[in-house]
Amino acid sequence: MNVARFNFSHGLHDEQKGRIDKLKEIRTRLNKPVAALLDTKGPEIRICEFADGKITLKEGQEFTLTADEIEGNEKIVSVTYKDLYKDVKPGNSILIDDGLIGLEVKKIKGHDIVCTVINGGVLGNKKGVNLPGVEDMISSLLPLPEQQPMSKRSAISSKKNGGHDIKIIAKIENQQGVDNIDSIIEAADGIMIARGDMGVEIPLEDVPVIQKDIISKVYSAGKQVITATQMLDSMIKNPRPTRAETTDVANAIYQGTSAIMLSGETAAGKYPIEALKTMVKIARRTEADVEYNQQFSVRIKGDTTNVTTAISHATCMTAIDLNAKAIIAVTRSGNTARMVSKYRPGCQIIACTPDERTWRQLNMIWGVAPILTKEEYSMEILLLHATEAAEENGYVKKGDVVVLTVGVPLGRSGNTNLLKATVVGEY
Structure with missing residues (x-):
């Protein structure tokens, strides 16, 4: 996988921190740029709890949602959002448990929202509430x-x-x-x-x-x-x-x-x-069935008066013309790789970066294989080492054509302005 998602709707911060720390330990051990x-x-709005853990609602019955703190039963239950009664009006639909339970607001009475059950069923504790058409x-x-x-x-x-x-x-x-x-x-x-x-x-x-x-x-x-x-x-x-x-x-x-x-x-x-x-x-x-190069040929170029955009587009076009094995984008912020990815070339995009955060973030970008490399201050050495890193990681081999792109002067973000085509092993 490229990214691990942590859902903060479930679990407290301390629980999630433990899971994030575990991800960090695993990705360090495996040397994999899995992003968080x-x-x-x-x-989010949820109902609170029922005395018996769940109830059964029947179509046509009256059921009330309240801002007051009460123990729920088959007639009434509390909601976590205490101003809900201010935001709905008679005629509004309220859906609970991913829409399995449907209610229609009948009237507002103090802090209570009196509803008619449109779609009944079993309703358990802490189910989510959705308000179609009601502004959050x-x-x-x-x-x-x-x-x-x-x-x-x-x-x-x-x-x-x-x-x-x-x-x-x-x-x-x-x-x-x-x-x-x-x-x-x-x-x-x-x-x-x-x-x-x-x-x-x-x-x-x-x-x-x-x-x-x-x-x-x-x-x-x-x-x-x-x-x-x-x-x-x-x-x-x-x-x-x-x-x-x-x-x-x-x-x-x-x-x-x-x-x-x-x-x-x-x-x-x-x-x-x-x-x-x-x-x-x-x-x-x-x-494997998508004709990315064909899609590129009919894709609108966009604003190629911008140097970075123009070079990124030209990089992809050059890679297609040369039937290149890969595009190697050398980047610190990740912008160079993102701009190349925008055009969805048919070959692999290899992003070489010395920044660990960028290394992980780029793992979610379409078509990009990120490689963590050392900081370099010489253009020739930088491009040579980037090509060698791509070869060492198995993305290219000697004799493959690659197109490199980078921004100069080095270290300045957002100034992609150079491309170079070369053959691996002949740099």
């Missing part, structure tokens, strides 16, 4: 453990939710996020399409169309897009996925997603290793 993705607790009024801020490479902010609804030095992946899971997707893409480093919650708050038939549209927009912006939730959901209980799930994973790749993510399959499933191996097999087989 912190999924922060967003504007809850702060999604949560302090993050220091020195982590990436963070995923839940339920991002506008670009105002961003603005951090660390890499921000905006998690789109409601109509507000979809409506503001253009400005969110502009502000964030990447986008996650959280299809599970999205499918609760948005009509199911719209989700595939929204997924396709978001992937296209993020792809065109040259940023990263993660397709997530229920990718191989049946593997939580079964050792093999359904054919529909296999096609779903492949379809996301054909659409241009940068990454595919497992959640419940590995976090709580019976077959976590099998699920991961299955995902990898599907991804490799599908990517």
Whole structure:
């Protein structure tokens, strides 16, 4: 795997810190640049607990959600968001437990939201509450453990939710996020399409169309897009996925997603290793069928008046013309590799960097294989050692054509301005 996700909706900070420390120990021991993705607790609403642990709701009955602290029963239960009664009105829909339980607001009485049960069923403790079409009024801020490479902010609804030095992946899971997707893409480093919650708050038939549209927009912006939730959901209980799930994973790749993510399959499933191996097999087989060079030829260049953009585009074009084995991007901040990745060349992108954080962050960028290298101050030695590192790591061999790109003067971020084609072993 490239990235380990830590879901802060489950587990306290101390618990998650222990898991993060374990990841650090393993990746150091294996010398693997596995990045940490912190999924922060967003504007989440949950019901509280019932006296008997669960109840059964029947269609048509009256059921109340209250801001008061009470012990739940078959008629009433507390909610974690104490101002919920201020944000809903009669006629609003309230969905609980990923939409399995459906309520319609009948009236507001003090701190109580009196509802009619539309879809009944068994309801257990601490289930999630969704409010389709109701603007979130809850702060999604949560302090993050220091020195982590990436963070995923839940339920991002506008670009105002961003603005951090660390890499921000905006998690789109409601109509507000979809409506503001253009400005969110502009502000964030990447986008996650959280299809599970999205499918609760948005009509199911719209989700595939929204997924396709978001992937296209993020792809065109040259940023990263993660397709997530229920990718191989049946593997939580079964050792093999359904054919529909296999096609779903492949379809996301054909659409241009940068990454595919497992959640419940590995976090709580019976077959976590099998699920991961299955995902990898599907991804490799599908990517072998994608004509990336053909897609590049019809891809809009974008603003090539910018030197970095122009050189990145030219690097990919040169690699295609020479049928190069790989592109070697020498970078400190990761920007050079990200810009090359934007154009999705058909060959491997090898990113050589002396910065450990960049080394890990680049592991989530499409098509990039990051290598940690030593700091160099001579251009000739830098490019020579980068080529040697690519060979030592098995990405290229003597006689292969490679295209190198870097920014000069060395050490200055965001100034990719040089490309060079060479043959491995003849540098």
